[in-house]
Every structure is written in structure tokens, then in C-alpha cells.
Amino acid sequence: MAKYIFVTGGVVSSLGKGIISSSIGKLLQARGFKITIQKFDPYINIDPGTLNPYEHGECYVTVDGMETDLDLGHYERFTEIQTTRANSMTTGRIYKSVIDKERRGDYLGKTIQVVPHITDEIKSNIKYLGETGDYDFIITEIGGTIGDIESAPFLEAIRQLKWELGHDAVSIHLTYVPYLKAADELKTKPTQHSVKEMLSYGIQPDILILRTEKHLDDHMRMKVAGFCNVDLECVIQSEDMPSIYEVPVNMQRQGLDAAILRKMGIPVGETPALGPWRKFIELRNTATDIVRIGLVGKYDLQDAYKSINESLSHAATHNHHKVKITFINSEFLDESNIASQLAGQDGLVICPGFGQRGIEGKILAVRYARENNVPCFGICLGMQMMVIEFARNVLGYTDANSREMDEKTPHNVIDIMEDQKNISNMGGTMRLGAYGCTLRKDSRVASIYGNENIRERHRHRYEFNNKYIDEYESHGMQCVGRNPESDLVEIVEIPELRWFVGTQFHPEYQSTVLHPHPLFMSFVKEAINKK
Numbered sequence: 054m055a056k057y058i059f060v061t062g063g064v065v066s067s068l069g070k071g072i073i074s075s076s077i078g079k080l081l082q083a084r085g086f087k088i089t090i091q092k093f094d095p096y097i098n099i100d101p102g103t104l105n106p107y108e109h110g111e112c113y114v115t116v117d118g119m120e121t122d123l124d125l126g127h128y129e130r131f132t133e134i135q136t137t138r139a140n141s142m143t144t145g146r147i148y149k150s151v152i153d154k155e156r157r158g159d160y161l162g163k164t165i166q167v168v169p170h171i172t173d174e175i176k177s178n179i180k181y182l183g184e185t186g187d188y189d190f191i192i193t194e195i196g197g198t199i200g201d202i203e204s205a206p207f208l209e210a211i212r213q214l215k216w217e218l219g220h221d222a223v224s225i226h227l228t229y230v231p232y233l234k235a236a237d238e239l240k241t242k243p244t245q246h247s248v249k250e251m252l253s254y255g256i257q258p259d260i261l262i263l264r265t266e267k268h269l270d271d272h273m274r275m276k277v278a279g280f281c282n283v284d285l286e287c288v289i290q291s292e293d294m295p296s297i298y299e300v301p302v303n304m305q306r307q308g309l310d311a312a313i314l315r316k317m318g319i320p321v322g323e324t325p326a327l328g329p330w331r332k333f334i335e336l337r338n339t340a341t342d343i344v345r346i347g348l349v350g351k352y353d354l355q356d357a358y359k360s361i362n363e364s365l366s367h368a369a370t371h372n373h374h375k376v377k378i379t380f381i382n383s384e385f386l387d388e389s390n391i392a393s394q395l396a397g398q399d400g401l402v403i404c405p406g407f408g409q410r411g412i413e414g415k416i417l418a419v420r421y422a423r424e425n426n427v428p429c430f431g432i433c434l435g436m437q438m439m440v441i442e443f444a445r446n447v448l449g450y451t452d453a454n455s456r457e458m459d460e461k462t463p464h465n466v467i468d469i470m471e472d473q474k475n476i477s478n479m480g481g482t483m484r485l486g487a488y489g490c491t492l493r494k495d496s497r498v499a500s501i502y503g504n505e506n507i508r509e510r511h512r513h514r515y516e517f518n519n520k521y522i523d524e525y526e527s528h529g530m531q532c533v534g535r536n537p538e539s540d541l542v543e544i545v546e547i548p549e550l551r552w553f554v555g556t557q558f559h560p561e562y563q564s565t566v567l568h569p570h571p572l573f574m575s576f577v578k579e580a581i582n583k584k
């Protein structure tokens with residue numbers, strides 16, 4: 054039977070629950086256990102697919118096409134598990150399912166209430182993956198902060214599950230210990246209050262993880278243990294680290310995984326070495342040379358392109374370099390400043406995105422990369438910008454555009470497909486999730502992948518217009534990746550250039566810490582060569 058670990062957060066948001074959950078997964082895997090990690094978010098949206106990145110950061114996409122919270126990206130990158138729609142749940146989906154059942158008549162005669170109907174639905178979703186028999190541990194991260202009104206049904210569900218499962222469930226609560234400069238003191242009071250709040254929901258946390266900028270001495274830990282009814286060995290501190298990759302090692306050093314196992318009555322055994330992971334950290338810490346990558350996008354927010362940033366960073370480490378990523382806001386690029394804005398970058402990534410804002414700047418950046426032979430990687434909308442730039446400046450269609458930006462463009466080199474034309478619901482209706490792609494024999498991408506049949510994850514509505522394929526190819530832009538069923542163009546490349554590749558899919562969703570995506574590896578390598 055699967056065992057359950059619940060991760061909640063208190064005091065403030067942004068404490069890094071996702072990294073802690075991923076680290077727990079990583080440490081248990083290293084002990085030979087099969088794990089999965091799921092995220093339950095208390096907001097009403099069915100999924101974050103319709104949210105602006107400014108609200109919620111990047112939208113991560115699973116293989117089976119669920120648009121999810123970016124924490125699922127951390128889970129996959131740290132642990133190499135593959136998540137699916139079952140790993141991501143929101144209040145909206147819980148309610149929708151209950152309301153659909155009510156309409157079907159499943160509860161005929163009953164009043165439908167938060168308790169027990171919503172809480173039962175949450176519980177059955179929490180247990181869904183555990184009941185497949187595929188996992189030893191199910192780690193459930195609850196989004197939001199304890200005390201939020203919308204978290205209450207989730208906490209009630211956890212309370213019930215802890216009661217029902219006994220030793221097979223452990224609750225981990227992550228809080229913040231602020232440092233008051235004027236008093237030169239770390240303060241544990243907010244933690245005590247947060248645990249009190251948990252207790253008011255009937256949940257005694259088994260393990261506390263204290264986020265802190267400064268080291269907590271044993272005296273402080275003892276104080277927290279005493280006030281919060283937690284064993285001293287279960288008061289763990291998560292100090293600020295040079296990088297998120299040090300977190301699993303730091304958690305292991307303090308015995309977090311051992312504490313979880315002891316709480317569950319599982320023999321602890323020897324501490325695993327985490328060899329490859331430590332080697333990655335060492336590589337990262339010893340790299341000195343810098344490769345400069347310009348990220349041309351429109352969302353000036355560090356979480357908006359999370360997976361791309363991570364993919365570049367891992368690929369740089371594995372290429373023995375540090376990466377310096379500079380965000381370049383495409384809205385402010387024009388003919389007069391493009392050269393000065395992009396000078397000094399060893400490579401350019403043209404970012405994904407939606408809508409008109411900032412696209413002309415992206416097109417200018419593509420032109421600069423093409424004319425100056427700067428390694429350039431276009432991802433999704435970025436690939437579409439490569440296609441439009443080529444049409445305007447090489448094929449001579451000065452009015453070429455995507456249907457998304459200009460419905461009436463006579464040269465719709467990026468177009469909408471029949472099956473997307475009459476979509477009335479915006480949520481979950483794009484081309485989403487993993488699709489196959491056949492690579493052209495002897496193309497550069499085929500040698501980069503070392504394979505001619507690949508699968509990559511998508512998230513877009515518009516596509517390359519196949520009517521123009523011959524014109525593109527005869528002028529030097531090759532359509533080197535095609536969907537085997539629909540024949541849609543998935544990868545374009547200008548082989549004469551040093552490295553100029555656009556992908557309609559998002560390779561960043563499949564890149565992990567220990568196995569960076571081959572396209573990112575190859576792109577970063579070429580950027581290094583260019584220096």
C-alpha cells in the first residue's frame with residue numbers, strides 16, 4: 054500500500070514548497086522507493102492554462118496534455134518522474150466533478166456540501182495515484198498558505214486521511230523564520246502561530262521545515278520543537294542555498310528522509326550517496342567560463358520562462374560553463390537599438406508567447422540572429438517568428454504574418470487549422486501534450502537527437518502553413534521535423550547557419566537536471582563555440 058506525505062506551507066508564500074517536495078521525492082528515490090508528486094491548488098480555475106504568466110508564472114504541460122502549475126516542472130526535473138493530469142488538481146476541477154455528479158444524479162436525494170462531498174472528492178483524488186499500486190510514496194503538495202479561506206477543505210481532507218491512514222501518512226509543514234535586523238534576532242513566533250493554525254484544523258505537523266536566511270542554533274530548534282510538539286530531529290532548517298540543487302543534499306544531511314521513514318515505521322538503512330546529483334553540483338560550482346544567452350520575450354518576470362531558464366542552466370553546467378541569461382524585452386526593441394541590445398550575446402532564445410504584444414521586436418531579433426549568424430533557438434511562438442521573418446525578408450512577403458496576429462493577412466505563413474477554427478472555449482483546447490515527430494534523415498536535428506522518431510510536448514493553436522513548404526525549402530529554410538500523422542511542420546532550420554533552429558513544440562518541458570534536453574545541450578555548446 055502506498056504511503057502519503059503531505060506538504061503544506063505557512064506564514065508566507067514562495068517558500069519553495071515545490072523544491073522541498075521534489076527534494077523529498079529525490080531522497081526517497083535514492084533509497085530505492087517508487088514515488089510520485091502531485092500538486093493540489095486551491096484556486097477556482099480548472100487549470101492554470103488560461104492564466105497570465107504575471108499571475109502564476111509559467112504554465113507547465115504534462116505528456117498527456119494537462120496545463121499545470123510550474124512546480125510540476127521541478128518535480129520532473131529533479132526526479133525524472135513523468136507526471137500526468139492526475140498529478141495536478143485545482144479546487145475548480147474538484148467542484149466541477151462534484152457538480153457533474155450531482156447533475157447526473159449520483160447523490161440523488163442528498164444535499165451536496167463542502168463536507169463531506171467536496172472533502173471526499175479531494176480525498177479520492179489524493180489517493181488516486183496511490184491506488185494504482187505503482188508507487189511506494191505519494192507526495193502531495195498543497196498550494197497556497199495555511200489560513201487562506203480556500204485551503205480549508207484541503208486541510209480537512211488531510212486531517213481525515215491522517216486519521217484513517219495512521220502511520221502511513223506524514224504531515225510536513227514549511228514555515229518562515231524571519232530575521233529582524235534591528236534586533237539581530239531570528240523570530241520563531243510566526244512558526245508557532247502557523248502550527249497553531251494547523252492544530253486548529255486538527256492537524257499536528259510531524260515534521261517542520263524552517264526557511265531561514267541565517268543558521269538556527271540547536272537552542273532555537275529546541276524551542277520550536279517544544280512549542281510545536283515536534284521531535285527535535287524533525288525540526289529541520291532550510292537555509293538559503295547557492296542554488297536549489299543543494300536543497301536535497303542539505304535535507305539529507307539533516308536527516309529529513311530518515312525522519313520521514315522513522316515516523317512511518319520503515320527501517321532507515323544506510324544513507325544513499327546521491328553520486329550523480331553531487332557530481333552535477335560540483336560541476337556547477339567549479340565551472341568558471343561564462344556563456345551569455347539573451348532571452349527575447351515579453352514577460353519581465355523570472356518565473357514566466359522557468360523551464361527554459363532551467364534547461365539553459367543545466368545544459369550550461371553539463372557543457373562545463375556558467376550561463377548568464379539576460380532578459381531582453383522584445384517590446385522595446387526597434388531598428389535603432391537592436392544591434393546594441395543584442396551585442397555580446399553568444400546565443401539568443403526567442404521565447405514562446407501569445408498575442409501581438411512584443412512580436413515585432415522578436416522578429417527583429419530573429420533577423421539580427423540570421424544576418425549575423427548568432428546561434429538562435431526559437432521555441433513555439435519563437436519558431437513562428439522565425440518563419441514570419443523569413444517570409445518577410447527572404448521570400449519578399451512583407452505583409453506575412455500569423456493568423457493569430459492578423460486575421461486578414463494575405464500571406465498567412467502561420468495559420469489556424471480546421472479543427473481549431475470553431476473553438477468556443479479557450480480552456481484546454483489548444484494542441485496540448487506529446488505528439489510524435491519524424492526527423493529528416495541526415496539533418497542536424499536527427500544527429501542531435503541521435504534518433505529519427507521523437508515525441509515532444511506542445512501548447513499552441515497555430516501552425517506552419519504547409520502551402521509554403523516548397524518556397525521555404527528552396528530558399529534555405531528546411532522543414533526538418535514533421536508530424537507523421539498530420540504532416541504538420543514541427544521543426545524548421547537554416548542549415549547554412551551556425552545554429553538556427555525553431556521548434557513548434559516546447560523541448561524545455563522534457564529537460565531534466567541530470568539529462569538536459571539534446572537541443573538545449575547542442576544550442577548551448579554552439580553558443581560556447583561562437584564566443
Ligand code: GLN
Pocket residue numbers: 404405406407408432433434435457512513514515516
Ligand atoms: N501563440 C502561439 C500559438 O498559439 C504560440 C504559443 C506558444 O508559444 N506556446 O500557436
